[in-house]
Amino acid sequence: MEGATQHHSSDHEAKDAPDQHAVALTVWDVPPTTAAGERFTVSVGASCPAGCDLAGRELTIIDHNGLRVATVKLGGDVCPGTEALYFARIAVSAPLEAGSHPWEARMAGWETEPPHTSCSFPLMVRVVPTPECVVTVKAVDKETQTPIVGARVVMHPYRAVTGDDGIARVMVARGQYDILVSGSRYLPICVSVDVTTDLISSAELDADRPWTPPDEDHT
Secondary structure (H helix, E strand, C coil), X not given: CCCCCCCCCCCEECCCCCCCECCEEEEECCCCXXXXXXXXXXXXXXXXXXXXXXXXXXXXXXXXXXXXXXXXXXXCCECCCCCCCEEEEEEEECCCCCEEEEEEEEECCECCCCCECCEEEEEEEEEECXXXXXXXXXXXXXXXXXXXXCCEEEECCEEEECCCXXXXXXXXXXXXEEEEEECCCECCEEEEEEECCCEEEEEEXXXXXXXXCCCCCCC
């Protein structure tokens, strides 16, 4: 679940009265995909432009059905590299239905001095069927037959990265897939497979040699 993560500033701040502070929410470390029913953890944070202390304030995660699935209190420390982003980690369970599910992080406002507005931040939970098979892919340099480290193996929506041995193991549900293997300085290749059980595949990648302009000296 390629490193890819969500990390944005809130575009959903409520319109605040002149004497209210507008809290901004953010969510990151959301996995690219999650198996149905699987537990996963995301990071949530909140900040006030006036630098107010938000430690202990509650954040809730609301699912696509409008139900509260988790609640967490912000910690007392701010996120490293920021001045006033209070944060917490929160564990939730993915829906049982495959697909993309729009969720939301919310924080209620409060009237104590200084008053703060309520706010929210969207996150997308992408659920894939529960994996049943292991597809093992070995990526090697076609010319030297040496393992390719860090090659990306994608069997949409599943993905993995090869290790020092050039091998990646992708957990997938049964079905038909295109295995796309790509690596830095290599030409990508794609092969179609029908996965009904555990499968072993190899990928020989050609080096992506730099383009050399033709010799223009015809004298």
